[in-house]
Amino acid sequence: MREPYRIGKLEIPPLDDAKVRKLLQLAGIDPLDKKAAGKLEFSHQAACIAAHREAIHRPIPSEYNPPLDLVRTLADELLAALANLDLHPHAKLALWLDDGWSAPLFISTGDRDVRDNARAGITTVLRRLSKSAIEARYSRDGQPPSQLKNAVVTCAFDFFARNSTKKPTTTATGQFGKFAAEFYGCVTDEWPSEDGQTLAGIVRDVVKRSRDRDCTSEFPPPRPAK
Structure with a gap:
């Protein structure tokens, strides 16, 4: 069994193989792709660190x-x-x-x-x-805070945009929306509540923001295998 990733006092358990395969499949990637699995693990760690920082360092x-x-x-x-x-x-x-x-x-x-x-x-x-x-104004309304959700969904988008052959869409029922929801659950062990800015809304905002800034142009999706 793989060892947890540790940074300071934060300990991040590795994703189990079943979750890795499910996430890769939702992203339109071969579930047995070891290289993609390694990148997914890294993205999961980055999201956990971001979520941890948002949870304990929420500004006044x-x-x-x-x-x-x-x-x-x-x-x-x-x-x-x-x-x-x-x-x-x-x-x-x-x-x-x-x-x-x-x-x-x-x-x-x-x-x-x-x-x-x-x-x-x-x-x-x-x-x-x-x-x-x-x-950019900050509000403490909502559990978990929208800033935490945004940090996790952004990490999900970064992985999806760089590794999936699918194009991220703004809908919660699209392939990226489903991937982001599952990724969020793996990071937080809970599902977002109806708190004014749902995960679906953040999925839409993250994808729209990437289009506005043309973020994905630097990381074109790989070509599907023939």
Whole structure:
């Protein structure tokens, strides 16, 4: 029998052979593929470590959220200030025609292009900052916490995207959804409760986020065996 994996005081028992075969089968991988089984074991260990950290190091919302709220407030205020420049065309023109906007980040062939590209780029970043600050806020609601679920499902996705010949879909009844649910059970020994953000919702969010960032382009799925 394989020895448990130990990191600090955390001891992670190895997956038994039946669970390994079931998970590989759900991922569309040969259940007897030893190389894939080794990678699955590693992903399971990484998920257990992530879940352990989320469970015992859950931040205090009153300490965690204020800096994010400040980022959101400042980003929104700066967006409003930039929009207000429309009422002051001379100041607006002077701001966006500054020589600094010809830096490599805003390469252009003319003054108008420089002005438009710089403004569009900055406003896009500020909107993204504001939105990210909202999404990153922490709540202790839900058992287990959605952050724990997200950490485990992300590990499941990383394994699936790199090793399965199947394309991850956003549905809980799809092949990745079923794999993620089984993987989550193997990591936590429990199934998620209806707590506002179900595992199905997190499966959808993780897959959508990967598509937005084009994560899987760096790790194309292997070709099916002929």
